[in-house]
Amino acid sequence: MKKVFALLSIVAIFNFGNPISVLAQEPAAAEQTEQVAQADSAAAVTETVEEVVEEEPVVEEQVGMHKVLKQKFIEGGAGFMALIALCLIFGLALCTERIIYLSLSSTNTKVLLKKIEEALNKGGVEAALEVCRNTRGPIASIFYQGLSRYNEGVDVVERSVASYGGVQLGLLEKNLSWITLFISIAPSLGFLGTVIGMIQAFDKIQQAGDISATVVAGGIKVALLTTLFGLVVAIILQLFYNYILSLIESMVTEMEDSSISLLDIIVKYNESKK
Numbered sequence: 001m002k003k004v005f006a007l008l009s010i011v012a013i014f015n016f017g018n019p020i021s022v023l024a025q026e027p028a029a030a031e032q033t034e035q036v037a038q039a040d041s042a043a044a045v046t047e048t049v050e051e052v053v054e055e056e057p058v059v060e061e062q063v064g065m066h067k068v069l070k071q072k073f074i075e076g077g078a079g080f081m082a083l084i085a086l087c088l089i090f091g092l093a094l095c096t097e098r099i100i101y102l103s104l105s106s107t108n109t110k111v112l113l114k115k116i117e118e119a120l121n122k123g124g125v126e127a128a129l130e131v132c133r134n135t136r137g138p139i140a141s142i143f144y145q146g147l148s149r150y151n152e153g154v155d156v157v158e159r160s161v162a163s164y165g166g167v168q169l170g171l172l173e174k175n176l177s178w179i180t181l182f183i184s185i186a187p188s189l190g191f192l193g194t195v196i197g198m199i200q201a202f203d204k205i206q207q208a209g210d211i212s213a214t215v216v217a218g219g220i221k222v223a224l225l226t227t228l229f230g231l232v233v234a235i236i237l238q239l240f241y242n243y244i245l246s247l248i249e250s251m252v253t254e255m256e257d258s259s260i261s262l263l264d265i266i267v268k269y270n271e272s273k274k
Helices: 002-055 065-075 078-105 109-123 125-133 138-147 154-172 176-208 213-273
Strands: none
Touching (some): 078 176, 078 213, 109 125, 109 138, 109 213, 125 138, 154 213
16 A cells, blocks of 8 residues: 555656746746847847938038138138228229219110201201200200300301210210229238238247147138138229220210210201201
């Protein structure tokens, strides 16, 4: 009987020991599986983030032209750069005034001469003077001065037209000397800033006792920027100045041709009266 109980107890131990070992192994396996899953998910998230970072384009900040000019203006030194800017402002204001004045002074001389000739034939000198009074521009003013001395003879009319043409030419060229002044001053101020910038650079070299790019960079930058802006202002004003001169030259040529035509009309009118 003792052997039977011993066998039964051995069988019972084996039967109950296997489930216990299985139950003990199952939580360990579950924990290991969970750790593997977490590692896989973390790796997947890392790969996704890397792909998004790689796919995102690099956006470069674009700086506007006015910001660049403002920055360079400040770097060039407020004193000289402000003077150069004033030269540009006043020069452009004078150029604009001259262009507007010359544009308003232009006259269709062919139409004006035709009206004067018709007025002379129909109403005489007074009618021609009225046509000149109602027409704006230097050419009409010259014609008025010439016709107002019609009774003194053709020679007097010719001299009056020539002398008053010189007066009108002076009015056309008004303020041009100021424009040329600003054209000359702008690069001169730039060169002056260059000299001062180089002096500052040499002062820094003397203080440091060594020649290096970092020591002289500030003074050289001021020197180059003031010269650059001064030359740019001079070039801009020179272009406007040459355009104004071309307008004046064309108007003067038109004044001379129309004055000759006016004298021919007066001579023809005198002959028709005889």
